[in-house]
Amino acid sequence: MDLAGKRIGVLTSGGDCAGLNAVVRAVVHRAVQGYGMKVVGIEQGTAGLLARPVMVRELEPSLFTGDILRRGGTILGTTNKGNPFSYEMPDGQVLDRSEEIIEAYRELGLHALIGIGGDGSMAILRQLAEQGGLNFIGVPKTIDNDLGHTEVSVGYATAVDIATQALDQLQPTAASHSRVMVLEVMGRDAGHIALNAGVAGGADIILIPEVKYSLASIKRKIERIYAEGRNFSLVIVAEAVRDEEGRKVTETQASGAVTYGGIGEYISHRIAEETGAETRVTVLGHLQRGGVPSARDRIMGSTFGVHAVDLVAAGKFDRLVAWSGRHCFDVPLQEAIAGYRAVQPDSSVMLTARGLGICFGDD
Structure with a gap:
């Protein structure tokens, strides 16, 4: 033609x-x-x-x-x-x-x-x-x-890079002030950004919507870090992670739209309560898109x-x-729409994170 x-x-x-x-x-x-x-x-x-x-x-x-x-x-x-x-x-x-x-x-x-x-x-x-x-x-x-x-x-690679850079920036101030730094990143339903940036950025704790966590597990991880002689820890959490009772943490915008937001603040507050550590939270938001x-x-x-x-x-x-597999190809559009990709528990990056001793709040 x-x-x-x-x-x-x-x-x-x-x-x-x-x-x-x-x-x-x-x-x-x-x-x-x-x-x-x-x-x-x-x-x-x-x-x-x-x-x-x-x-x-x-x-x-x-x-x-x-x-x-x-x-x-x-x-x-x-x-x-x-x-x-x-x-x-x-x-x-x-x-x-x-x-x-x-x-x-x-x-x-x-x-x-x-x-x-x-x-x-x-x-x-x-x-x-x-x-x-x-x-x-x-x-x-x-x-x-x-x-x-x-x-x-x-768009994914840049978002992960920006989240990783944020952890790189937070680590020195966390160490300087003996703090637990909590970074909230985007991830509407999947935790790919938090997982990959957490591994790349040396996070101690990664919280993603695919893995149910407990504050008791997070507390144990932070206490082990202190016992080993380190005075700070880094936590990265995807925005779609729920609170301990399984409720979504959301905000209502001026337009009336309900969006994710606030889980970082919630986790930061609960860690402070459970461990007595001084905590700070950073929300990347749309910085990951630009x-x-x-x-x-x-x-x-x-x-x-x-x-x-x-x-x-x-x-x-x-x-x-x-x-x-290093190749560009094409698939039926309907199959791609239907085939949602969450973080798989046996994925190489998940296994790597666990092999590094990173806590997902489920141990």
Whole structure:
């Protein structure tokens, strides 16, 4: 099939992260220079397709100067609000606006759409594609790294690097003041960031949602550290970890949205009560999403973007680009969405952490 002059769209959806611009850049370079296609960038995710006129801009390789590869966030903008199948209007009505997005796809004359997002975004975009008969390819993006069938998602490596750097910064002040430092990191349902950063950053205690903990176990670990002659300890906890009674620890935002937040403060307070240690808590929050993308995220983003365009050229749609065993490949999108990846108790990193004597609060 002659693809010269065909138009494809690219959008970023859901929360931002490092490495998104590398994907967009790769899509443009491969599509334009490799196949003679044209690329339009859809701004603000699906919100851009709901706007009238549609929020798009033509993307040419000449736009992607060296700084864009190094830039965090997404030059296209994104949104994690407004499910088009149940879209809340300003007057409180909830409408199905999915046909408006399908209409925008056709109005733009797109041959295919490449969407960069996590499991929630992928589920919505796939449903839109099925309903409208749209040609769609997904690229995995989530700092939680919990999408099924891919070992790597864009944004994860940088998030782990930032969390590791935070532990590196906290260790000297912990030692200087004889404190227990608690670091709360993102991890909506999975503890991959906390686990990997905890190992890399020399944490003594790692708390993740996949492992049930007790304060008694944490207390024993801290007391052993003191008995061995060290005057500080480092604790890293994923935001989705629950309190001892199994309750979610959340905050209500001004918009009314309920988000995770506060487990670090809870753990810090309980450790102080149980051990008498002086504790401090640091919450990384959105620092893990921003900043300069790591080399790993730039490479993965570039690899995924090129492969996504090659799938378009091959006429293979309803696929998710994936990575495993040093190779880029693709899987059925529905399988990837359904195949959630939590931390496995027998994973190499978990076994390594336990082999290092790191406490998960379950001994």
